[in-house]
Amino acid sequence: MFPPMDAQNASPIAVDRLVKRYKGVAAVDGISFRLTPGSVTGLLGGNGAGKTTTIAMIMGLVTPTSGGVTVLGAEMPRQRYRVLHRMNFESPYVDVPMRLTVRQNLSVFAQLYAVADIDERIDRLAADLDLTEFLDRPTGKLSAGQKTRVSLAKALLNKPEVLLLDEPTASLDPDTADWVRSRLERYRAEESATILLASHNMAEVERLCERVIIMKKGRIEDDDKPDLLLSRYGRETLEEVFLDVARGRRQSEAAQ
Amino acid sequence: MIASDVGMEFSFNRVAAMVRRYWYLLRSSWPRILDLIYWPTVQMLMWGFLQVYISQNSNFFVQAGGVFIGSVLLWDILFRGQLGFSISFLEEMYARNLGNLMMSPLRPAEFLLALMIMSIVRLSIGMIPVSLLAIAFFGFNLWALGLALAAFFANLILTSWAVGIFVAGLLLRNGLGAESMAWTIMFLFLPLTCVYYPVAVLPDWLQYFAWALPPTYVFEGMRALLIDHVFRPDLMIEAFALNIVLFAAASLAFLKLLQSARAQGSLLQTSE
Numbered sequence: 001m002f003p004p005m006d007a008q009n010a011s012p013i014a015v016d017r018l019v020k021r022y023k024g025v026a027a028v029d030g031i032s033f034r035l036t037p038g039s040v041t042g043l044l045g046g047n048g049a050g051k052t053t054t055i056a057m058i059m060g061l062v063t064p065t066s067g068g069v070t071v072l073g074a075e076m077p078r079q080r081y082r083v084l085h086r087m088n089f090e091s092p093y094v095d096v097p098m099r100l101t102v103r104q105n106l107s108v109f110a111q112l113y114a115v116a117d118i119d120e121r122i123d124r125l126a127a128d129l130d131l132t133e134f135l136d137r138p139t140g141k142l143s144a145g146q147k148t149r150v151s152l153a154k155a156l157l158n159k160p161e162v163l164l165l166d167e168p169t170a171s172l173d174p175d176t177a178d179w180v181r182s183r184l185e186r187y188r189a190e191e192s193a194t195i196l197l198a199s200h201n202m203a204e205v206e207r208l209c210e211r212v213i214i215m216k217k218g219r220i221e222d223d224d225k226p227d228l229l230l231s232r233y234g235r236e237t238l239e240e241v242f243l244d245v246a247r248g249r250r251q252s253e254a255a256q
Numbered sequence: 257m258i259a260s261d262v263g264m265e266f267s268f269n270r271v272a273a274m275v276r277r278y279w280y281l282l283r284s285s286w287p288r289i290l291d292l293i294y295w296p297t298v299q300m301l302m303w304g305f306l307q308v309y310i311s312q313n314s315n316f317f318v319q320a321g322g323v324f325i326g327s328v329l330l331w332d333i334l335f336r337g338q339l340g341f342s343i344s345f346l347e348e349m350y351a352r353n354l355g356n357l358m359m360s361p362l363r364p365a366e367f368l369l370a371l372m373i374m375s376i377v378r379l380s381i382g383m384i385p386v387s388l389l390a391i392a393f394f395g396f397n398l399w400a401l402g403l404a405l406a407a408f409f410a411n412l413i414l415t416s417w418a419v420g421i422f423v424a425g426l427l428l429r430n431g432l433g434a435e436s437m438a439w440t441i442m443f444l445f446l447p448l449t450c451v452y453y454p455v456a457v458l459p460d461w462l463q464y465f466a467w468a469l470p471p472t473y474v475f476e477g478m479r480a481l482l483i484d485h486v487f488r489p490d491l492m493i494e495a496f497a498l499n500i501v502l503f504a505a506a507s508l509a510f511l512k513l514l515q516s517a518r519a520q521g522s523l524l525q526t527s528e
Binding site for chain 2: 138
């Protein structure tokens with residue numbers, strides 16, 4: 001179903017027997033997967049399942065204990081500077097500086113990413129993400145939904161080929177969350193970007209992702225297309241599948 | 257070594273982006289600017305008036321005019337230089353922005369150079385007005401030291417950056433739990449580098465430690481200039497040589513601590 005090992009170099013993200021241990025405890029325990037170009041993949045799992053650690057290793061922020069990650073052909077974290085300008089991310093663990101205006105923040109990051117024609121790119125993103133009227137306000141004065149859109153604008157500044165999103169709609173109201181998802185869909189369609197999305201929101205994953213990787217205790221418990229997961233577990237929604245996995249029900253038991 | 261990588265070309269454009277980021281922050285907040293000026297002013301006034309009082313009762317201090325004020329101004333270059341570096345770094349932790357920077361194409365060397373530039377910017381905002389006040393209140397003209405001042409400044413700022421780089425590594429590795437180091441580490445230098453008294457005052461065994469620290473040579477050189485009216489280039493060269501060693505050691509420590517932070521997963525979560 002997924003590309004074979006020899007296609008690793010062609011895969012935008014290839015994770016191979018990845019392990020991360022903290023003081024002997026495995027946060028990620030020997031996971032492997034490869035993403036196809038232009039795909040949106042959901043990384044599901046409860047708290048402590050290893051999603052954020054996996055994403056951090058893909059970004060090169062955390063060094064694996066063993067195994068490897070390649071992003072756009074570069075081995076992470078050793079060769080990360082070959083590809084960091086071609087990827088970006090959004091995470092609830094980081095903020096853009098609150099005292100700077102939205103425009104100042106975006107222009108600083110645009111310069112860091114060597115974006116060509118910075119003003120035009122910022123104006124375009126601001127229009128796309130409905131931020132134009134907030135561009136000259138301090139970021140800290142914005143609402144949670146507006147701040148999320150600023151973080152998303154920062155993540156899209158360099159038109160990343162690989163976009164990593166950790167809970168991109170956490171703490172947003174349903175309307176704003178839906179709005180963000182539609183922008184992500186549009187971005188993927190326009191740029192053919194590969195997106196890896198960690199989320200607790202099953203509706204979000206069902207809507208955006210063509211593939212779902214479910215993690216539990218640092219391991220991959222299941223990995224398939226959403227409709228195939230639903231039929232295998234005999235469930236109506238991914239939330240029910242998620243609960244089956246989280247509570248340790250096997251597929252055969254769940255299907256009964 | 258994690259930080260060394262293929263394609264790791266240095267970009268002054270990214271350094272400029274970071275300097276711009278800190279400049280925006282500084283100019284957006286008048287308390288931040290006031291903070292750069294008020295304490296050096298208080299220090300200079302206190303030591304200046306103390307010197308005036310003592311000189312009225314001592315021939316030595318009449319001859320050694322300005323030695324206290326000179327000491328306090330040079331000490332502030334050392335202390336404020338490191339603080340300016342470390343506070344800019346801390347601002348990234350307070351803002352939870354380190355993850356964004358570490359995930360961006362910004363290289364560690366570019367980040368550190370931007371912090372060094374900001375340390376000079378912050379130092380200038382504080383020290384230039386204070387040095388002018390020293391002329392107005394006490395007739396002490398720091399700028400009249402000319403080339404000697406340039407040598408003193410270069411050596412002190414190099415030491416302050418080396419200490420700042422080491423502290424930044426500690427902060428990356430240990431999060432805000434190491435924050436107090438940023439505020440207090442330079443005070444270890446205060447007694448040992450003999451800011452306000454000659455090295456000869458120290459016990460013999462402690463003098464070895466004092467002479468291992470570059471600022472000691474600067475403060476001795478300043479006293480030679482203000483008291484004996486002799487500029488000692490030999491002291492400045494020795495200080496510079498020690499600074500090169502200190503700077504290299506601090507940079508190496510920073511890279512090791514960054515490597516350790518990646519191994520420990522502390523770059524995303526930098527709280528205490």
